[in-house]
Amino acid sequence: MTRQCLQATANAKDTIAYGTRIVGGVSPGKGGSTHLDLPVFNTVEEAMKTVRPHVSAVFVPAQFAAKAIIESIEAEIPLVVSVAEHIPVHDMLRVHEILRTQSKTRLVGPNCPGIIAPEQCRVGIMPYKQYQRGSIGIVSKSGTLSYEAVGATTAAGLGQSIVLGMGGDLLPGTTLADGLRLFFEDEETKGIIVIGEIGGEAELRAAELIREYRQLTPRPKPIVAMVAGKTAPLGRIMGHAGAVLTTRDMPADIKAKALEDAGAVVVPHPGVMGVAMKKLLEM
Template identity: 75%
Template sequence: MFAIMSSRSSLRRLTVATPYLSRHLVGCCKGIRCFSKTGLKNDDAYDQTIPNMRIDENTRVIYQGFTGKAATFNAKDTIEYGTNVVGGVSPGKGGLKHLGLPVFETVREATDKLQPHATCVFVPAHSAAGAITQAIEAEIPLVVAVAEHIPVHDMLRVHEILRTQSKTRLVGPNCPGIIAPGRCRLGVMPYRQYSKGIVGIVSKSGTLSYEAVGATTAVGLGQSIVVGMGGDMLPGTTLVDALNLFLEHEETKGIVVIGEIGGEAELKAAELIKDYHRNNPTDRKPIVAMVSGRTAPVGKTMGHAGALLSHGDVSAEAKARALQDAGAVVVPHPGVIGTEMKRLLGM
């Protein structure tokens, strides 16, 4: 995963990790518009949107691509779950009703009428970047994009836009979404195994996040918020972003971080955990970590675009050591996450 933290750091990191992208970064980002004037550095402006992930039963949700097959199926489940879905957007179908809710022609119109706090982007990958951009333009606080295979150049443009503003936070793409169990579900998580509780979970892998959920549910801890960072090379929310969310979230008493091969997100997370432990020597939240992909062959994508171990990349073992050295308790597999977290919490 390569999180774009600013134009300068983007170019530096992409030069090391993906030479082709670095050569074309400047050209593909010409003409990018600034959506809000913050007076802050890019990192600081976008970081202000981290609290937007504090979803709950009062979060008003719309769907982009609302009348499509995938969105319809997901929205039915999400409404049944209790999420406050208030309408959606489908170009060419504005003015109609779908699932008993209003359909609007544009995101701007839906925002003006419904005042949503979040939007679920359920459009094909080739159109997803445009849909995300429209949501940023409308200043919707939280955008969740589940689509896989969004073109990398499209996501580079989205990231440059994101970091010109301080209103909208993106989770995804290529992710299961974000959920506050029992209150609000934005994405495709198999919600029946989730339970409201006290453990915050962030994971690159959707499947492993479900395993961590199952493990923490089984021991009676439950989850406060679960963030799917996603398997895209250019995620809108990183492990560090989610950690910052959980460290300031009162309902979260323990934190689970699940990484994998590819990128440097785990090393950045380790740096933050080390700083957190140094600044909080006694009163601190326990952090359990796991890194998958220790047996992955070099040069083979393992499941999604970001899970790729290239020559010269940091190995899964090295990432696990960095997290352990920082103070996280590293476990070998997700089945023990629940019992280990319960032990650390003294419960």
């Protein structure tokens, strides 16, 4: 299910062509109509009662996105994907307060490319033609770098099981650690790629989880990692809200060292991720 707007329409056409089943859209005031031969509803609650979607894709401008996310949480849709960048922080604080009171809904994003199981299901804005169904799980703060990792693993003949965009905003709904937990348990995932960057502490939490996983698992899956922003100047926002190195933050090289010490193989750029992962899988 998606929210109806020009961007959502263009995306929905691509997503339908990819083979993902979209069951309808939500656009207040347009309920009862059809769009792309699919029903349109006034509210997410109405859509949930009628077509029972598994996912709500939120294509809503930043200033209105939190309300749409909250509406999907209240309707108990299992997965909500929000791609909008620059949602006000106080809006996301309210979203997180609501998320903590329930256990039915997971949020992916905001400010992310979405989530894709190649050749099966696509929810987001990723350039899907280079994706290939395979065995590598990718979780990334950076959408662009996740595309590079996809290209590298496709070129290496490995493909991807699931690619999850954590997003670069300050308050993400799903973290690098959450993505790792998914891949640790997923039977199709044989190797894992983690991409971090400056800003926040998600990489440090991921390193802690990797260390614990490798200590407790007899045959742990290989993990390749990188952290972008080693040359980023202090205090300058690098592209989006969360990618900024402040005096309170660990720099990229310290995060990379934490991941390496935990047992991940750290590489300098995503172009070599496919080759590095293939070597690890052959060991």
